[in-house]
Amino acid sequence: MVDSLQSLAKLFREKSSFVVLSHIRPDGDAIGSSIGLALILKEMGKKVRVFNEEGPSDPYAYLCGSIPVEKTPVEPPTDSPKVIAVDCSTRERLGESFLRWGIPVDANIDHHPDNPGYAAINCVEAGALATAELLARTALELGLPLRADAASALYVGILTDTNSFSFRPLRPETLELAAALIRAGADPETLSWRTFRNFSLNRFALLREILNRTRFAAENRIAFYRLTADLYARTGTTSLEVENFLNYLQLVETVQVAFMVEEISPQLTRMSLRSIPAIDIRPVAARFGGGGHRCASGARASLPVEEVERQLLGAIVPHLLPGS
Amino acid sequence: MVDSLQSLAKLFREKSSFVVLSHIRPDGDAIGSSIGLALILKEMGKKVRVFNEEGPSDPYAYLCGSIPVEKTPVEPPTDSPKVIAVDCSTRERLGESFLRWGIPVDANIDHHPDNPGYAAINCVEAGALATAELLARTALELGLPLRADAASALYVGILTDTNSFSFRPLRPETLELAAALIRAGADPETLSWRTFRNFSLNRFALLREILNRTRFAAENRIAFYRLTADLYARTGTTSLEVENFLNYLQLVETVQVAFMVEEISPQLTRMSLRSIPAIDIRPVAARFGGGGHRCASGARASLPVEEVERQLLGAIVPHLLPGS
Numbered sequence: 166m167v168d169s170l171q172s173l174a175k176l177f178r179e180k181s182s183f184v185v186l187s188h189i190r191p192d193g194d195a196i197g198s199s200i201g202l203a204l205i206l207k208e209m210g211k212k213v214r215v216f217n218e219e220g221p222s223d224p225y226a227y228l229c230g231s232i233p234v235e236k237t238p239v240e241p242p243t244d245s246p247k248v249i250a251v252d253c254s255t256r257e258r259l260g261e262s263f264l265r266w267g268i269p270v271d272a273n274i275d276h277h278p279d280n281p282g283y284a285a286i287n288c289v290e291a292g293a294l295a296t297a298e299l300l301a302r303t304a305l306e307l308g309l310p311l312r313a314d315a316a317s318a319l320y321v322g323i324l325t326d327t328n329s330f331s332f333r334p335l336r337p338e339t340l341e342l343a344a345a346l347i348r349a350g351a352d353p354e355t356l357s358w359r360t361f362r363n364f365s366l367n368r369f370a371l372l373r374e375i376l377n378r379t380r381f382a383a384e385n386r387i388a389f390y391r392l393t394a395d396l397y398a399r400t401g402t403t404s405l406e407v408e409n410f411l412n413y414l415q416l417v418e419t420v421q422v423a424f425m426v427e428e429i430s431p432q433l434t435r436m437s438l439r440s441i442p443a444i445d446i447r448p449v450a451a452r453f454g455g456g457g458h459r460c461a462s463g464a465r466a467s468l469p470v471e472e473v474e475r476q477l478l479g480a481i482v483p484h485l486l487p488g489s
Numbered sequence: 490m491v492d493s494l495q496s497l498a499k500l501f502r503e504k505s506s507f508v509v510l511s512h513i514r515p516d517g518d519a520i521g522s523s524i525g526l527a528l529i530l531k532e533m534g535k536k537v538r539v540f541n542e543e544g545p546s547d548p549y550a551y552l553c554g555s556i557p558v559e560k561t562p563v564e565p566p567t568d569s570p571k572v573i574a575v576d577c578s579t580r581e582r583l584g585e586s587f588l589r590w591g592i593p594v595d596a597n598i599d600h601h602p603d604n605p606g607y608a609a610i611n612c613v614e615a616g617a618l619a620t621a622e623l624l625a626r627t628a629l630e631l632g633l634p635l636r637a638d639a640a641s642a643l644y645v646g647i648l649t650d651t652n653s654f655s656f657r658p659l660r661p662e663t664l665e666l667a668a669a670l671i672r673a674g675a676d677p678e679t680l681s682w683r684t685f686r687n688f689s690l691n692r693f694a695l696l697r698e699i700l701n702r703t704r705f706a707a708e709n710r711i712a713f714y715r716l717t718a719d720l721y722a723r724t725g726t727t728s729l730e731v732e733n734f735l736n737y738l739q740l741v742e743t744v745q746v747a748f749m750v751e752e753i754s755p756q757l758t759r760m761s762l763r764s765i766p767a768i769d770i771r772p773v774a775a776r777f778g779g780g781g782h783r784c785a786s787g788a789r790a791s792l793p794v795e796e797v798e799r800q801l802l803g804a805i806v807p808h809l810l811p812g813s
Contacts, residue, residue: 330654330667331681337668343654344661344668354766357655364740366709372740373700376693385690416688416696442678 168286173272174307176286182212182246186237188253189218189260193325193360196225196234198251198274198296201318203232205300208310214242218260227359228318237262247271252296252322256283274299294339297322301342313350320351321360328412329357334442367401374400375410381420382478384488388414391474392427411439419488422446422481428470436473437463440484449480492610498631500596500610506536506570510561512577513542513584514729517649517684520549520558522575522598522620525642527556529624532634538566542584548729551683552642561586571595576620576646580607598623603780618663621646625666637674644675645684652736653681658766691725698724699734705744706802708812712738715798716751735763743812746770746805752794760797761787764808773804 177183185203187195199215206213213232220236221229239262250270253259254277259270273284276299278291293299297319304311304319311319323343327333330340347353364372378390397403404427414423421444427435436453440446440460447462453473455464466473501507509527511519523539530537537556544560545553563586572594577583578601580594597608600623602615617623621643628635628643635643647667651657654664671677688696702714721727728751738747745768751759760777764770764784771786777797779788790797 324655330677331648331685333678335671335677337671340664340668340671344664347659347661347664353654353659354657358765361655362740363742366705366741366743369700369741373703376697376700379697381690416686417690417693418687419690441682 168288170288170303170307172286173274173288173303174309176247176272177206177209177211177309180211180247182242182244183214183249184242184246185213185215185249185251186253186259186263187217187251188258191217191219191222193225194295194297194322195252196222197228197318197320197322197325198300199234200225200228200230200232201297201315201322202249202251202274202300204230204315204318205304205309205311207232208312208315212244212246214246216263218262224363225321225360228321230314239265241266241268249274250284251275251300252277254280274303292336294333294336295323295326297326298339298342301346302338305342305345311346311349316346316349316351317356320346320353321356324353324357324360329361365402365406368406371396371400371402371406372410372413375407376413379414381417383482383485385417385419386421386485386488387478387481388417388420388423389474389477390414390425391470392425393470394428394430411437415439415441421485424477424481426470426474426477429465431469432467434466434468434470434473435463436466436477437461438477438481443486444484446481446484449477449484452480492612494612494627494631496610497596497598497612497627498633500571501530501533501535501633504535504571506566506568507538507573508566508570509537509539509573509575510577510583510587511541511575512582515541515543515546515576516732517549518619518621518646519576520546521552521642521644521646521649522624523558524549524552524554524556525621525639525646526573526575526598526624528554528639528642529628529633529635531556532636532639536568536570538570540587542586548687549645549684552645554638563589565590565592573598574608575599575624576601578604598627616660618657618660619647619650621650622663622666625670626662629666629669635670635673640670640673640675641680644670644677645680648681648684653685656739689726689730692730695720695724695726695730696734696737699731700737703738705741707806707809709741709743710745710809710812711802711805712741712744712747713798713801714738714749715794716749717794718752718754735761739763739765745809748801748805750794750798750801753789755793756791758790758792758794758797759787760790760801761785762801762805767810768808770805770808773801773808776804 185199187199203213203215216237249272270284272286274288276293280289301319411423422440424438438446450462450464453464453466509523511523527537527539540561573596594608596610598612600617604613625643735747748762762770774786774788777788777790
């Protein structure tokens with residue numbers, strides 16, 4: 166699945182106009198990789214724009230510098246740019262606006278294991294912990310210009326996808342590439358503050374509320390909370406701000422599975438599940454038609470929130486390990 | 490302040506019995522460095538024991554393997570071992586039991602900038618982010634035997650003192666040494682789970698309680714909480730378990746200084762302060778006779794907890810930056 170990096174270098178060097186796209190509901194690796202690659206291309210004297218279906222990404226606005234993230238337009242730019250997809254496992258996840266363009270993807274640079282290789286050039290390495298890691302190595306190996314702003318964007322991609330180098334099967338190469346990005350000018354202290362210590366007071370209140378609601382089951386091997394539709398309005402937050410709060414439930418050493426159920430409407434519930442490395446939680450999400458990663462899955466169900474909670478508790482128990 | 494690593498190597502190679510000591514109220518770097526060094530010495534065929542004033546360190550018990558952390562006895566072992574201090578800025582902080590031995594420290598390996606060099610051989614490097622980093626480099630440069638168990642202990646020292654590679658002015662060398670420890674057999678995923686996701690249910694309840702007690706002042710640029718003497722008994726926790734909870738207050742982007750005041754007794758109060766990188770908080774701790782690092786200081790005061798809280802709020806405000 167790895168086309169030669171030389172083909173990629175040839176594309177970058179020979180063409181003059183590019184668009185960089187990443188997946189819907191972008192995370193730090195999607196945005197960091199997009200901006201990092203765009204800044205490299207810009208430094209090579211290329212014309213480049215960064216698009217995402219959701220438009221500008223507030224949490225990572227500090228990375229944008231001279232290249233903004235724009236909402237993907239419904240028609241492609243008129244100068245026939247080459248299309249580069251980063252951190253996106255399928256063509257569809259590039260978003261509806263891009264799909265309407267009806268044109269092929271020229272290069273696909275990704276680390277998702279289920280990426281089928283949907284572009285002319287496919288650089289997919291499932292072993293990389295972040296697409297930004299792959300891009301950092303590509304830039305270093307091909308001698309592409311990696312200035313401090315590009316290095317910073319790629320550093321944030323690695324920082325977010327590795328959860329600040331924690332709770333992941335980290336490769337030594339990832340740490341060495343992060344070190345190389347620091348040498349290229351990324352400021353790890355500032356970047357980690359901006360990336361992780363960016364809660365609004367309202368989001369802090371939401372965290373407090375969630376910890377207060379957290380309950381435990383199955384000899385404290387399951388921790389969970391339930392969100393009702395009024396919560397965001399009441400705390401002045403949005404559903405994007407609740408992402409990653411399951412990490413806090415996973416602080417407890419007895420907890421093997423943490424989950425949340427969120428009432429979207431009286432008959433529609435969103436669920437999100439996390440597990441320790443020894444447990445594959447995907448089968449539980451799959452029962453509700455969902456999917457994801459081994460230790461981080463999710464789904465939606467056309468059922469009331471209490472009913473999903475009840476069914477989940479029953480479905481998770483057979484996957485638990487004996488308590489210690 | 491850096492004696493040649495060769496003097497250290499000579500000591501390790503020529504002598505046959507060692508004790509390794511670290512500072513009172515040991516953290517992950519104190520314990521990780523002690524055990525890491527002891528395992529290296531053991532692999533060199535030496536007799537070695539690890540002592541700490543507080544005795545065995547529960548949170549890091551998973552590191553001990555074949556070398557337990559023992560409570561420092563009031564008399565030295567009878568075979569006249571060489572005394573190695575790790576991660577300890579002063580002789581006094583090795584603890585009362587050791588001081589009663591009335592013997593000199595043979596080697597002092599540390600990264601605290603205020604270390605005066607109290608031993609015969611002093612390897613103090615303030616630029617290192619953890620004493621474990623210094624030990625890892627020493628082992629690699631001198632070709633000392635670094636097996637997976639020693640590498641794991643040193644990895645945890647780096648992981649804890651760098652706050653999982655975040656919120657610190659990280660050097661690329663630190664990440665490269667961490668990568669070398671992974672190559673030597675440290676398992677970063679398992680070690681970060683054991684190090685950071687080890688809360689008891691009681692400690693989780695303590696966190697919940699603290700977040701509920703957290704208050705904000707000075708246009709939300711200060712966040713703080715007060716602990717009373719009954720809290721630990723009521724939640725079944727100890728004062729060691731409250732360490733690092735100020736990190737959670739620092740999640741809020743407006744917060745420049747976070748502090749806690751803890752009632753030890755009606756006329757004795759412990760305080761702990763944290764600041765953003767742009768603020769040096771040591772002068773505030775110094776007003777109460779305390780000290781520490783630029784962004785993490787503490788002190789004790791013979792005053793009631795309410796009075797210390799009041800004085801701290803007043804003392805911090807002049808150090809704040811304008812709100813955004």
